[in-house]
Amino acid sequence: MERHFDTELDQLKQQLLKMGALVEAMIDAAVTALIERNADQLKQIYENEKQVNGLQISIDEDCLRLTALYQPAAGDLRFLLGTSKINTELERLGDQAINICEVVNKLLKEPQLKPLIDIPKMVAITTDMVRDSLNAFVERNVDKARAVLMQDDQLDDLKDKIVAELTEFMTKDSGSISRAIQLILVARSLERIGDHATNIAEDVIFVVQGRDIRHHAQDM
Amino acid sequence: MNNKIEIKKLNLHYGKFQALKAVDLPVGENSITALIGPSGCGKSTLLRCINRMNDLIAGVRIDGRVLLDGRNIYRHGLNVPELRKRVGMVFQRPNPFPLSVYDNVAYGLKVAGISDKDRISQTVEGSLKGAWLWDNLKDRLDKPALDLPLDQQQRLCIARLLAVEPEVILMDEPCSALDPIATMKVEELMLELRKKYTIAIVTHNMQQAARVSEYSGYMLLGDMVEFDLTANIFTNPKDSRTQDYITGRYG
Numbered sequence: 001m002e003r004h005f006d007t008e009l010d011q012l013k014q015q016l017l018k019m020g021a022l023v024e025a026m027i028d029a030a031v032t033a034l035i036e037r038n039a040d041q042l043k044q045i046y047e048n049e050k051q052v053n054g055l056q057i058s059i060d061e062d063c064l065r066l067t068a069l070y071q072p073a074a075g076d077l078r079f080l081l082g083t084s085k086i087n088t089e090l091e092r093l094g095d096q097a098i099n100i101c102e103v104v105n106k107l108l109k110e111p112q113l114k115p116l117i118d119i120p121k122m123v124a125i126t127t128d129m130v131r132d133s134l135n136a137f138v139e140r141n142v143d144k145a146r147a148v149l150m151q152d153d154q155l156d157d158l159k160d161k162i163v164a165e166l167t168e169f170m171t172k173d174s175g176s177i178s179r180a181i182q183l184i185l186v187a188r189s190l191e192r193i194g195d196h197a198t199n200i201a202e203d204v205i206f207v208v209q210g211r212d213i214r215h216h217a218q219d220m
Numbered sequence: 221m222n223n224k225i226e227i228k229k230l231n232l233h234y235g236k237f238q239a240l241k242a243v244d245l246p247v248g249e250n251s252i253t254a255l256i257g258p259s260g261c262g263k264s265t266l267l268r269c270i271n272r273m274n275d276l277i278a279g280v281r282i283d284g285r286v287l288l289d290g291r292n293i294y295r296h297g298l299n300v301p302e303l304r305k306r307v308g309m310v311f312q313r314p315n316p317f318p319l320s321v322y323d324n325v326a327y328g329l330k331v332a333g334i335s336d337k338d339r340i341s342q343t344v345e346g347s348l349k350g351a352w353l354w355d356n357l358k359d360r361l362d363k364p365a366l367d368l369p370l371d372q373q374q375r376l377c378i379a380r381l382l383a384v385e386p387e388v389i390l391m392d393e394p395c396s397a398l399d400p401i402a403t404m405k406v407e408e409l410m411l412e413l414r415k416k417y418t419i420a421i422v423t424h425n426m427q428q429a430a431r432v433s434e435y436s437g438y439m440l441l442g443d444m445v446e447f448d449l450t451a452n453i454f455t456n457p458k459d460s461r462t463q464d465y466i467t468g469r470y471g
Contacts, residue, residue: 003468071427072468073454210456 230284316374371402
């Protein structure tokens, strides 16, 4: 039996995917601007952020309304809870893109400190993690969600390496301090992007299997 | 938690039709166990096996075991009226006798041969208090029970059960004739009764099962598809048929 509720849930899912696509584009534009030292795309990021903020509010309103009106259970209930949580993660991903944007605006006013090596590696991993976590949600694919979780450690290691390297720059040359700090902030934002993608992947596993794996709540 | 009742491999045939298929069900002591499932799934039939109400139907054949405190109630020589005193039942439509409020509650005692008026009065008061009716009705005990609003009639039927000191209360759709406020009162009463009695309830109202019961069993076509903590059934059922039913996709 086709339920009207299914149509509502599907519309909600489409809204969340639209938000995901906007956030992915924001992150992509911010890191591209950083790596290519080109500010052309930054304006679009702020435009996207307004839409993302609007979607965050309307998605939460829909989750509340559907929960109140349909009294969902089981898989439907987990879907609504999961959607509300992923909604929050997506909005925070957008905030991290904005943070990177602001750093790029500052960095572009000064000569490049050093060629970027590990930051592009972090970018590649975070881009994969965000895309895969959203695809895992669309496909209800637990294996793909688990693969996202596995990547988070690499990101943490790269961030530690970047911080160590830039600390060395700052120790040797005080003229590098402001730029090194900005790059550390970028690494920090990328690490946070990985954390949010990880949270989305954990939410996907909850939605699909009803298992809460956060903080090793159950053995993986 | 101890199991007050354990149903094991229970089969029930109405003539050639098999209404229950090797059903297992534990009913925990001092808890509420809900049976849910679509019409005709066998949940009321299963409930009625617990106090042998199905014995009254011609052509019924039952095998398997229903243990009450570890003893099979289908054993040879069991005193069925005594069983029904221990395991009382509340029905879908309130069914008070066409007597006064007082006489409804006192009925079971009188049938049991108790004539001590003080004792009867105490039991009537205690039972009406137990069903949260005393404050409403203490000045109108001689009022005809059939003049009461439906939810009070239903709670009067519960008081009538309490008077004979049952151990188990079976409820077959006890709120389906009641409006939401009256339903809430009966549900609150069930949660209170749970402290002293073991309750098994059949309900079509899944939110009711979710609100009041600790354990739920989902039945379909005479099978016990899934039995688990109610919290698990309503958040993460293991069987896709349970999921389909409680999310309204069934049918």
